[in-house]
Amino acid sequence: MNPELIKDKVIAITGGGAGLGFATAQALVKLGAKVALLGRRQDVLDKAVAGLGSEHAQGFACDVTKKADVVRAFAALHAHFGKLDGLVNNAGIARPDPVEHMTEEDIVAQLNTNLLGLVFCCQAAIPLLRANGHGLILNLSSATVRHENEISHLAVYAATKAAVDRFSKELREEVKEDRIGVTVFSPGAVFTEFGLGWDPQKMSAALHDWQKKGKTFDGYMKPEVIGSSIAMCFGYPKGVAIEFMEVKPCKITEKPLF
Ligand SMILES: NC(=O)c1ccc[n+]([C@@H]2O[C@H](COP(=O)([O-])OP(=O)(O)OC[C@H]3O[C@@H](n4cnc5c(N)ncnc54)[C@H](OP(=O)(O)O)[C@@H]3O)[C@@H](O)[C@H]2O)c1
Structure with missing residues (x-):
């Protein structure tokens, strides 16, 4: 790994205004890259760009579940930066609930954001990365796919992330001739806004089951x-890419009593 190779790269980050997406943008900008931040909330994007500096970052309002939004945002970011070197497919949501009770709205929202939105963004990025002569698509997976001791009631969420892993494997074969790499990145638990939108009762039930x-x-x-x-x-x-990376804490912590 050579941090010098990150300098001057242009990287699009979905959900780049908050949480892991914003932390990624900060790290990339520190290494000399430029970042295009995609997300639904204009105020969040504006604040993120102000923090990073408008010479290093630009926000593009976009709901990744809407193909027309994605097409427009990638055209706009390409027009602004003149090229694209990479994509971080980070936008994602979870709605914990036992499968039996999960609402149609929550099921569809998780599938649309975590899988469909990621597919739309890959479709928009591939021609730009090919034109660039090389590139990297990094897809956010989750430790819930591989580890049993994660929070309960995330069957649909974990299934969307398992689908991301499998999708990435196929995509890697399709784009390698264009020297486009595909990375699956799997984080363990991180403090972000991720749980803020969760229904408090459903979250409490998931935490109780997790305790068991x-x-x-x-x-x-x-x-x-x-x-x-x-x-x-x-x-x-x-022409070289990390295919899979998982970053998890290696300390065992007593769970809080719920
Ligand atoms: N935090 C964890 O413990 C953890 C662990 C493993 C994996 N992950 C994965 O890491 C990724 C980031 O999680 P996070 O913890 O940073 O979550 P977060 O703090 O909730 O941030 C999610 C970001 O995604 C954006 N987003 C959500 N729906 C979107 C949509 N339809 N279109 C465009 N942007 C959308 C949000 O912006 P807007 O609301 O403005 O659109 C926000 O910027 C997710 O894919 C998640 O599954 C997280």
């Missing part, structure tokens, strides 16, 4: 840890 899985969990990480790890993935020579 055992008294300990692997702990939380700071967003900066994940942001800098994702940024590093862009520091490899043309």
Whole structure:
């Protein structure tokens, strides 16, 4: 990994205004990259751009579940920066609930954001990365796919992330001739806004069930840890890519009693 290779790269980050997306943007800008931040909330994007500096970052209002939004945002970011070197498919949501009771709205929202939105963004990015001569698409997976001691009631969320893993494997084969790499990045738990939109009763039920899985969990990480790890993935020579990276805490922490 050579951080010099990140300098002057243009990277699009979905959900780049907050949480892990913003932490990734901060790490990339620190290494000399330019970032295009995509998200639905204009005020959040504006604040993020102000924090990063408008010479390094631009916001593009976009709901990744809407193909027309995605097409417009990628055209606008390409017109602004003149090229695209990479995409971080980070926008994602979870709605914990036992499968039996999960509402249609929550099921569809998770599938649309975590899988469909990611597919739309890949479709928009591929021609730009091909024209660039090389590139990297990094897709956010989740430790829930591979580890049993994660919070309960996330069957649909974990399934969308498992689908992201499988989709990425196929995509890697399709685009490798164009020297476009595909990375699956799997974080453990991180303190962000991720749980803020959760229904408090459903969250409480999920936490109680999680408690039954055992008294300990692997702990939380700071967003900066994940942001800098994702940024590093862009520091490899043309035609070389990390295929899978998982970053998890390696401390065992007593779970709080709910
Ligand atoms: N936090 C964790 O513990 C954890 C662990 C493993 C994996 N992950 C994954 O990491 C990614 C980021 O999570 P996070 O913790 O940073 O979450 P977060 O703090 O809730 O941030 C999510 C971001 O995604 C954007 N977003 C959501 N829906 C969108 C849509 N339809 N179109 C465009 N942007 C959308 C949000 O912006 P707007 O609301 O403005 O659109 C926000 O910027 C997700 O894919 C998540 O599944 C998180």
